[in-house]
Amino acid sequence: MAETKKIATRDSYGNALVRLGGEHPELVVFDADLSAATKTSMFKKAFPQRHFDCGIAEANMMAAAAGAAAMGMVPFVSSFAMFAAGRAFEQVRNSIGYPALNVKIGATHGGISVGEDGASHQCCEDFALMRSIPGMVVMCPSDDVEARAAVQAAYEHQGPVYLRFGRLPVPVFHHEASFRLAIGRGEVLQDGSDVAIVATGLMAYEALEAGRVLREQGISARVINLCTIKPLDKELILKAAQECGNIVTCEEHSVIGGLGEAVCSAVCEACPVPVRRIGVNDEFGHSGPGGELLREFGLCAENIARATRDFLRRS
Amino acid sequence: MTDMEKKQLEILACNVRMGILEATHGGKSGHPGGSLSAADVFTYLYFKELKIDPNNPRWEERDRFVLSKGHTAPGLYSALANREFFPLEDLPTLRHIGSHLQGHPNMNSTPGVDMSTGSLGQGVSAAAGMALAAKYQGKNCRVYTLLGDGEIQEGQPWEAFMFARHYKLDNLCVIIDNNHLQIDGRVEEVMSPYPIPDKLRAFGFAVEEIDGHSFVQMEKAFAKARATKGMPFAVIMSTVKGKGVSFMEDQAGWHGKAPNDAEYEQAMSELRSQLEQLEGM
Numbered sequence: 101m102a103e104t105k106k107i108a109t110r111d112s113y114g115n116a117l118v119r120l121g122g123e124h125p126e127l128v129v130f131d132a133d134l135s136a137a138t139k140t141s142m143f144k145k146a147f148p149q150r151h152f153d154c155g156i157a158e159a160n161m162m163a164a165a166a167g168a169a170a171m172g173m174v175p176f177v178s179s180f181a182m183f184a185a186g187r188a189f190e191q192v193r194n195s196i197g198y199p200a201l202n203v204k205i206g207a208t209h210g211g212i213s214v215g216e217d218g219a220s221h222q223c224c225e226d227f228a229l230m231r232s233i234p235g236m237v238v239m240c241p242s243d244d245v246e247a248r249a250a251v252q253a254a255y256e257h258q259g260p261v262y263l264r265f266g267r268l269p270v271p272v273f274h275h276e277a278s279f280r281l282a283i284g285r286g287e288v289l290q291d292g293s294d295v296a297i298v299a300t301g302l303m304a305y306e307a308l309e310a311g312r313v314l315r316e317q318g319i320s321a322r323v324i325n326l327c328t329i330k331p332l333d334k335e336l337i338l339k340a341a342q343e344c345g346n347i348v349t350c351e352e353h354s355v356i357g358g359l360g361e362a363v364c365s366a367v368c369e370a371c372p373v374p375v376r377r378i379g380v381n382d383e384f385g386h387s388g389p390g391g392e393l394l395r396e397f398g399l400c401a402e403n404i405a406r407a408t409r410d411f412l413r414r415s
Numbered sequence: 416m417t418d419m420e421k422k423q424l425e426i427l428a429c430n431v432r433m434g435i436l437e438a439t440h441g442g443k444s445g446h447p448g449g450s451l452s453a454a455d456v457f458t459y460l461y462f463k464e465l466k467i468d469p470n471n472p473r474w475e476e477r478d479r480f481v482l483s484k485g486h487t488a489p490g491l492y493s494a495l496a497n498r499e500f501f502p503l504e505d506l507p508t509l510r511h512i513g514s515h516l517q518g519h520p521n522m523n524s525t526p527g528v529d530m531s532t533g534s535l536g537q538g539v540s541a542a543a544g545m546a547l548a549a550k551y552q553g554k555n556c557r558v559y560t561l562l563g564d565g566e567i568q569e570g571q572p573w574e575a576f577m578f579a580r581h582y583k584l585d586n587l588c589v590i591i592d593n594n595h596l597q598i599d600g601r602v603e604e605v606m607s608p609y610p611i612p613d614k615l616r617a618f619g620f621a622v623e624e625i626d627g628h629s630f631v632q633m634e635k636a637f638a639k640a641r642a643t644k645g646m647p648f649a650v651i652m653s654t655v656k657g658k659g660v661s662f663m664e665d666q667a668g669w670h671g672k673a674p675n676d677a678e679y680e681q682a683m684s685e686l687r688s689q690l691e692q693l694e695g696m
Contacts, residue, residue, distance in 0.1 A: 167547075172548075194533065
């Protein structure tokens with residue numbers, strides 16, 4: 101297999117904004133002094149009159165975007181996940197979520213793969229925070245193709261959307277020509293019947309790799325990619341629970357409140373099966389290269405394969 | 416402003432105050448103190464200043480009003496009802512199950528409410544975002560927002576003030592209801608935000624200090640606000656919390672307490688005699 105091309109989904113975000121911006125004059129961008137990192141700088145370059153730097157003041161930025169949305173604009177608001185979902189949580193909840201305003205939060209630098217900046221900037225709680233807001237759509241695309249499609253889908257959706265993008269370049273494994281994305285619908289990357297591995301974000305590619313390894317070892321793993329964490333594709337998850345009988349979840353997020361718990365909630369109410377959650381285990385990260393941190397915290401194909409084998413042996 | 420106009424506004428303000436009492440008494444809950452301190456400015460805005468159409472509350476070109484001090488919703492609701500955005504009979508359903516009059520303003524349930532607010536410090540940012548959008552859209556509308564003096568203890572309004580100046584939002588008018596009281600006591604004793612005019616000037620606002628119970632001074636200040644270009648405008652109103660009801664005036668205890676039946680009767684009789692006096696003049 102040829103070397104897979106790698107692109108950070110924050111770059112996909114920047115590119116998608118520029119493309120959408122060309123078509124939709126009501127699309128505006130707010131950023132909090134991080135446009136070079138969140139990649140909204142691309143939009144700023146293309147449409148300087150529609151890019152509003154709010155300075156290092158995320159609380160005001162979120163509520164100002166809400167005000168702009170109330171005037172019929174479609175604001176994409178960007179910062180690091182830590183500050184968009186974390187610092188400005190209450191503004192997102194009360195000024196965007198409660199009035200159901202049409203604001204899209206494009207949060208970059210999600211998860212531990214932020215790397216060298218360390219724990220203060222490695223947000224592993226954003227899914228939990230954003231999932232808890234009624235009506236909020238929560239998406240975490242896995243690669244460049246899916247990320248650009250997610251930005252388009254978020255634009256087309258009427259209402260608030262939280263999008264998480266990454267800093268680290270990740271393999272592009274979706275095929276642009278045949279790829280279709282719908283909010284709330286998951287995707288079976290590989291079929292299988294012994295276990296379902298459900299992943300989101302950059303963990304989808306790792307899960308796919310783990311699925312290949314497991315197949316060589318005689319384990320038939322169904323690999324599911326969920327770009328939308330909320331609303332959860334319950335139909336796909338329950339079908340996997342019924343047909344595979346075991347589920348492993350994989351996310352670059354705390355095991356508390358994220359994809360793993362969403363899947364647990366869905367299956368325990370309708371089709372209880374054992375679930376093993378792979379994620380960040382209720383601990384803070386630390387500085388280091390993003391790729392190495394992913395391996396250290398077990399957020400890699402090798403660990404998914406090992407944990408799945410152990411899990412199946414015990415369950 | 417003619418004496419006749421002034422008297423007309425005073426009569427309307429009296430009706431708005433009665434609506435505040437109807438609402439908080441009917442709801443057995445709510446915030447009369449800060450609603451009454453701002454009753455005159457609510458009246459002035461909804462009957463004189465704002466470009467609005469009660470028959471078309473979502474008219475695109477309307478001026479916007481964001482009640483950043485959202486807990487004084489009874490004052491806003493009473494002004495909206497008196498301006499015929501919805502029936503006066505709705506006021507006593509404040510905070511009831513099934514009522515469109517939520518404890519704090521909800522833009523999706525109440526006609527005429529332009530932004531959902533309640534968590535202090537956020538409305539002013541939304542108003543600034545609206546003003547920015549209006550400029551981008553080339554809309555000839557203005558955005559007004561009312562904050563409490565305690566509210567500006569939050570950090571977020573100062574972020575919003577920076578933003579308003581940075582983007583030269585001369586279509587934004589920030590009004591601060593300086594009624595000197597908050598839940599825990601006198602504002603300067605709890606956590607002083609003073610001097611408010613100096614701070615706003617330092618943040619790049621054109622500032623006008625007025626008596627928040629004088630329609631004549633309001634008229635001058637808002638005219639000045641409309642004429643000011645290139646920078647946002649702030650009207651800092653000195654007011655009396657609980658204004659118009661003798662036993663509520665300047666009492667922190669009436670911040671978030673509803674009148675019981677006897678208190679309601681007394682307050683209404685005071686307001687009725689004020690009204691009779693005005694109408695008899």
